[in-house]
Amino acid sequence: MSDQTTGLAIETAGLVKTFGENRAVDGVDLSVPTGTVYGVLGPNGAGKTTTVKMLATLLRPDGGQAHVFGRDVVREADAVRSRVSLTGQYASVDEDLTGTENLILLGRLMGHSKKASADRSEQLLEAFGLTDAAGRQVKNYSGGMRRRIDIAASILNTPDLLFLDEPTTGLDPRSRNQVWDIVRAVVAQGTTVLLTTQYLDEADQLASRIAVIDKGRVIAEGTKGELKASVGAGAVHLRLREAAQRVEAEQILRLTLDAQVQLEADPLALTARVGDAASNGRGASEKASRALAELARAGITVDTFSLGQPSLDEVFLALTDSTTAPEEAAA
Ligand SMILES: Nc1ncnc2c1ncn2[C@@H]1O[C@H](COP(=O)(O)OP(=O)(O)OP(=O)(O)O)[C@@H](O)[C@H]1O
Ligand SMILES: [Mg+2]
Helix, strand or coil: CCCCCCCEEEEEEEEEEEECCEEEEEEEEEEEECCCEEEEECCCCCCHHHHHHHHCCCCCCCEEEEEECCEECCCCHHHHHCCEEEECCCCCCCCCCEHHHHHHHHHHHCCCCHHHHHHHHHHHHHHCCCCCCCCCEHHHCCHHHHHHHHHHHHCCCCCCEEEEECCCCCCCHHHHHHHHHHHHHHHHCCCEEEEEECCHHHHHHHCCEEEEEECCEEEEEEEHHHHHHHCCCEEEEEEECCHHHHHHHHHHHHHHHCCCEEECCCCCEEEEEECCCCCCHHHHHHHHHHHHHHHHHCCCCEEEEEECCCCHHHHHHHHHHHHCCHHHHHC
């Protein structure tokens, strides 16, 4: 299933797509290992869909190169197409057909027998929790059901590479969880997934590696841990034995950590931010242990203590802040 030469499902170098003056994708380099979920994270208009369309051979690049399983997306588009499937940001099933009819029709279009198409359709509807809705027209499906049938349609033939373009945008938490489970199941069967999302928790939940893109460029890339480490170590959470000691504890933390300290609603709890874009995780844990020693010396008992990584939200804000022009930031 993997490409013999590189082991990469996707490899792009300097990929460019322009629309008039707009460089929607402006020199994107990606290396997506096979067999994993790779997250492409970015705000509206970042160039996610445009990138996916080029990789899925639906849009011709204006510059750079892209290979899928070692095949060039322009010169060997047919070879690429035979191994990929795309679930678009806007669902592509036929509204007037029922769930079953849609899947059977697609199965037939892919050249499967009537029987095979019906069996596969039933199997997928069951797996996606749509058996009860199988006989209803898709236009009467809820957003979550709609997204699930769309993903089901895209994995009728198990693709080697599945593009999921914002699969959970607009879904409620329960439906999002269902889609996440489906993505995990698809990957467990050996499919590589390229997932675009605006949601950091989604990338956090599903992706092994993440590329953060903004204005057509990759502004950070790595594992979740690497991305989090790149913006500093995050927050120290403390819970004291005595509420009366909190004010003194706050002062000590502020001095030793040289950081903002927040008093929580819980009268025993404090949170301090350690680490900034310039520091790394190790510096933060050293600072935190120094702070604990200072608290002990002052006779303050700490009941619980944790040093957490920053959330991907914090990472994303830190990264996009630095690339946002001042006039845009002010707007
Ligand atoms: N067919 C097109 N013609 C002209 N401009 C386009 C076209 N498709 C995309 N663009 C522009 O390219 C840029 C990137 O768009 P794209 O759809 O790739 O962003 P996105 O990251 O998918 O955003 P979203 O999260 O809103 O889906 C935007 O400025 C968009 O307006
Ligand atoms: Mg998009």
